[in-house]
Amino acid sequence: MRVFIGHQGAITSMAVSPDGRYLASAGEDLAINLWDLGSGKRIKKMMGHTASIYSLAFSNESSLLVSGGGDWTVRCWDVKSAGGSRAGPQPNGVVNGINGHSKDSNASDNTSTYVQVFFLQALTNYIFHRTDLVATFPTKRTPIIDVQFTPRNLCLVSGPFQAPEQR
Numbered sequence: 001m002r003v004f005i006g007h008q009g010a011i012t013s014m015a016v017s018p019d020g021r022y023l024a025s026a027g028e029d030l031a032i033n034l035w036d037l038g039s040g041k042r043i044k045k046m047m048g049h050t051a052s053i054y055s056l057a058f059s060n061e062s063s064l065l066v067s068g069g070g071d072w073t074v075r076c077w078d079v080k081s082a083g084g085s086r087a088g089p090q091p092n093g094v095v096n097g098i099n100g101h102s103k104d105s106n107a108s109d110n111t112s113t114y115v116q117v118f119f120l121q122a123l124t125n126y127i128f129h130r131t132d133l134v135a136t137f138p139t140k141r142t143p144i145i146d147v148q149f150t151p152r153n154l155c156l157v158s159g160p161f162q163a164p165e166q167r
Contacts, residue, residue: 002040004023004025004033004035004040004042006025006031006033006035006042006045007025007027007028007029007031007033008027008028008029008031009027009028009029010027010028011025011026011027012026012027012028012052012053012054013025013026013053013054013055013056013067014026014056015056015057015058015065016037016058017058017062017079018058018060018061018062019061019062020037021036021037021038021062022034022035022036022037022043022058022062022079023035023037024056024058024065025056026053026054026056026067026069027053028052030047030049030050030051030052030053031045031046031047032045032046032047032049032053032056032065032067032077033045033046034046034065034079044082044132046065046077046132046133048075048133048136049067049069049071049073049075050071051069051070051071051143052069052070053067053068053069053070054068054069054070054143054144054145054146055067055068055069055144055145055146055147056147057147057148057149057155058079058149059149059153059155060149060151060153061153062079063078063079063080064076064077064078064079064134065077065079066147066149066155066157067147068144068145068146068147068157068159069143069144070143070144071143072138072139072140072141072142072143072144073136073137073138073139073144074136074137074139074144074147074155074157075133075135075136075137076133076134076135076136076137077132077133077134078131078132078133078134079132081131081132082131082132139159140161141161141162141163141164142159142160142161142162143159143160143162144157144158144159145158145159145160146158146159
């Protein structure tokens with residue numbers, strides 16, 4: 001018997017990879033922990049969901065993990081990456097109208113002002129990109145209750161559609 005310690009609340013879902021190397025666990029703490037079954041050590045902690053995570057599934061080659069949750073998203077995670085977050089500009093390279101590329105250190109005296117403004121914007125409005133988060137697929141109004149992979153490695157998801165309230 002092996003005990004895995006790492007969540008800050010109840011476990012809501014677990015999945016074992018097809019190759020038998022990994023265990024993924026999701027909890028009420030909105031975290032997904034990836035464990036090495038051989039050593040019992042946590043490999044990484046993946047964050048991104050904003051509501052309870054209801055289901056986890058590994059792809060057939062054990063390189064992708066898919067999670068579904070109450071935040072109306074399906075998220076795909078890279079099992080093999082080191083994980084963590086990287087601070088970088090949004091995909092278009094701009095954060096709130098400020099270009100995220102660094103300036104030359106020999107630039108004019110307003111460089112320090114530019115850097116201060118950039119970091120202020122970064123602290124208040126920045127989106128951190130996860131190096132292990134491959135993709136996020138939002139649904140319109142469907143909390144994802146179950147995710148599964150078919151033998152042909154197609155991902156299936158299901159959940160109840162929640163109709164908008166009548167006004």
